[in-house]
Amino acid sequence: MLTAIGLGPGDPELLTLRAVRALKEADTVFVPGGIAFELVKPYAKNIVTLDFPMTRDESVISECMRQNAEKILPAAKSGSAVFGLIGDPNFYSTFSRLANAVREHYPELEVETIPGISSITAFASHAKIAVNGAFTVTDGPADPSVKIMMKVTKPKVREAELRKEGFNDFVLVERMYMDGETVYKGEMPEKTNYFSIMAARKL
Template sequence: MLVAVGIGPGDPELLTVKAVNLIKAADRVFVPGKVARDIIAPYRTDPVVLSFPMTADEDYIKRCIEENARTIAPVARDGLAVFCILGDPNFYGTFGRLCAVLDEVYPEIEYHSIPGVSSITAFASATGTALSGGIVITDGSELTAQIRMKVRRPQEVADELRKSGYSTFLLAERMYMDGQRIYGTDDLPEESAYFSILYAGK
């Protein structure tokens, strides 16, 4: 099993209790560089430092990710491998690309992720800024997705978004609470709870 753990924006005390417990319990911990290694140092001192280069050379990035997958695979196949990622694993991180390689080359390996404090929520606290209303978050790429919060009528919202080219929808209701439900494009409910998020992708 491979578990990607979000380790937050930099302060070791901003890791979740679940993240710390997994880091301590893992057969082997992997980190994508020295910054991540230093963040988890209070909880684990023997991580394997992997190379995830910051470069525009896509071929080189792909080779590095494939090599990292080969390093992680034997541990994940036979035990618990924990991959620590700055911020949140699924928010502009490397985990998705690593999973694509695992799916292709090591389909027998199961994986999932544990959320962490993302740079967006950390930014709001660090700057004392209360974020509300409509917000655009982008890395400069073409906008291909939206996230809507507190969606009470998801079918209605999805029908409206389809007019703008959105076709893939995921609804998460009461995440990590009792009664959590995840819905896909074909089974969106007419109504949902206050604690809900709708993802729309083109």
């Protein structure tokens, strides 16, 4: 099994309880560099640092992913392998590509993620600003390929609106981490609870 753990924005006190437990239970913990190494060091038994060169050269990136996948695979196949990274593994991280590289060698491998406090939410706290309206997060492109919406109580209506904007893939989680949690993929329901989050993607 391979688990990616979000280590938060860099403050060791902002690791989640679940992240700490997973680090303690892991057979091997892989990290991409020094900051992540220091964050996992108090909890991990066996730490391996992987090299991720800072480059935009796609051939170098692909080769890097292949080499790191080969290092991770034996630990993931035989026990519990954890990849710890700054922020959250599902937001602007290299983990999705790394996981795909691992799956190329071992497609049936179970892969999961443990969310971390992202730089987006940490920034608002650090900058002492409150965000109470709609906002956009981007790493460059002005036209987003993903929209995440909170408090979606009429998903069917919202889906129809978003399809007109070119979005064609939809996922909704109702009452996430609560009793009665339900995940909807593809066809959206007419109505959902106030505690619902919907993601629309252009695929």
